[in-house]
Amino acid sequence: MFEALSERLEGAWKKLRGQDKISEGNVQEALREVRRALLEADVNLQVVKEFVAEVQDKALGAEVVRGVRPDQQFIKIVHDELVSLMGDTNEPLAQARTAPTIVLMAGLQGTGKTTASAKLALHLRKQNRNALLVATDVYRPAAIDQLVTLGKQINVPVFELGAEANPVEIAQQGVAKARQDGIDTVIIDTAGRLQIDQDMMAELAQIKETVNPNEVLLVVDAMTGQEAANLTRTFHEQIGITGAILTKMDGDSRGGAALSVRQISGKPIKFVGVGEKVEALQPFYPERMASRILGMGDVLTLVEKAQEEVDLADAEKLQEKILEAKFDFNDFLKQTRLMKNMGSLGGIMKLIPGMANKISSEQLEQGEKQLKRVESMINSMTLQERKNPELLSSSPSRRRRIAEGSGHKEKDVSKLISDFQKMRSLMQQMGQGSMGMPGMGGFPGMGGGFPGMGGGGMPGMGGGGPAPGFRGYSGQAKKKKKAKKKKGFGQL
Structure with missing residues (x-):
């Protein structure tokens, strides 16, 4: 819901980029953009006036912090004022001394x-x-x-x-x-x-x-x-x-x-x-x-969503499978369904630092469709094929049957299997590194990439490196470090 407001505020930061300090002259341009952004977001006029006045006072009175650019300092001031405007802290539901x-x-x-x-x-x-x-x-x-x-x-x-x-x-x-x-x-x-x-x-x-x-x-x-x-x-x-x-x-x-x-x-x-x-x-x-x-982004909410959905025992088992390159289509389905339970793909992306407004709604829609296509192909596989993806690599007849059963072409199934094998190898490497969603060594079932968006790693969708906003795998295979078993939730 805040896309338009976020884009408008981005224009305010640009007014200060390239400046060596915050001055009365350059801050006025930035404040004009902030004022316009808030009014377009249908914020109460009196609230806008008070907010802009507070930001101006603090921006002009702010001490120059060494190594921090003026636009970054201005963003921090606006962030703090937004927090103050909305109430500083969460106010939990009251609880009576005597129930109920x-x-x-x-x-x-x-x-x-x-x-x-x-x-x-x-x-x-x-x-x-x-x-x-x-x-x-x-x-x-x-x-x-x-x-x-x-x-x-x-x-x-x-x-x-x-x-x-x-x-x-x-x-x-x-x-x-x-x-x-x-x-x-x-x-x-x-x-x-x-x-x-x-x-x-x-x-x-x-x-x-x-x-x-x-x-x-x-x-x-x-x-x-x-x-x-x-x-x-x-x-x-x-x-x-x-x-x-x-x-x-x-x-x-x-x-x-x-x-x-x-x-x-x-x-x-x-x-x-x-x-x-x-x-x-x-x-x-x-x-x-x-x-x-x-x-x-909002990393804390993202972690809380994952904690609600992820079973720690299952996460540890999955981590072992990833490290041993035994991640199969059953695991993949489980992770994609877990992601759906956490919310829409677009909603999750907004919580990831650096991803807000970086991916268009058309790309997100395409990603959702691709997930459904892949899921339909996996649902057409036998239980044995899901558990042993290698069976499909050497059997054209199995791939044809899956294609007919899911309403797709044989080349689509072949690409899914090929991409899955590559992803499994990449996830094994990532599992030894520092990238990962909670307890999974990567974004649920995606090997750290995002569907249909050039993020890669998603079977049947083309691939590249890990998506922006995550610390990716770098040279782990060359280092040949021994895989260490990780417990609990991984790093974001």
Whole structure:
């Protein structure tokens, strides 16, 4: 969502490149670009004015650091101000001294509030906290059914009394049920409206007064830009909220909401929704978001995603296979599916330092298609062929059968097998070096390259060296060092 903003800010840094120091003259040009970038990203005007003034004061007053270029120093100042603007640090969900912790979800209709409630329940479950979802939206057709369905999907219980019951009574009984069953967190999904109206506010206020929640989270759509900040302020003034959840952060929003909410409403963003899947909820870290905006990637989030998906025992076994050149098509499929679970290829690329805005959406789309083509060919192989890729090298009849079964040409299958053998050899060398995604010796199933993008290493897609942003293999074969078994997560 921050592509346009990142590109605009890149123009600001260029104004200072080649300069020997930051001066009032050259910083004004850079600040003009920063101002324009923020306004185009739909950041609140008052926020933009205050932000630019702060950056200017700190840039002109900054001491010249020896060995640091003016543009690098300016980027650091902008980064620090972005972090400050969005709240300095992550503010975790409150936890009551005596269970249950009560979280009241509020918001307008269509912001994804019901889905966000389920996402939050799943997030808590990953932290070994159990939750109860309470369905009090008796107005929207099928709202209760939607929450029940989501609850079954993530294996979280849902308390509901049907569409005829009073929402305040449902909330009260839901909390009592959680207390009775020893559940530590109650998430109450309330009704949304097409606009702010007094009836909705009165009902919310009554539920809040009855259950006395520890958190009142407003779910706002990031696509509404700076209006999301104004909405958060209005809800806080009338109801009293403790924080916000920004949804649809993976969409075409320009980023204004993320940069405006804290400053305008005075309340922190606690979580962001980054996709439609129920797993797509992340705690909001201002410093990480600032790094993404400035194209610096987000290594910590990338590692956390990998840690959620990678089993350490499996990672160690895979490392052994890589070092012994026994990596097979079954392992390859497992790694590509693991990558899909971590998110879209484009989403992962944005988290890698140096990769933001370096690869076009067309290339990413091509890469996704190539992954599907390769997966279809592997799915047409027998279990024996997947386990022993060498069987395919010497058997044209097997390759023909796979081509016919997957709807591709025989030459495509031959290229897949050839590239796979090369990749396996390269991965063995990488496994002895320092390159790698967590516990894999390379990006999942790709040998450190990226599909269809000139990064190489991907079977059936052409190859080159490792992708930018990673420390690659260099001369390990010549050094002939003994392979050392690595445990846990590798280096990024």
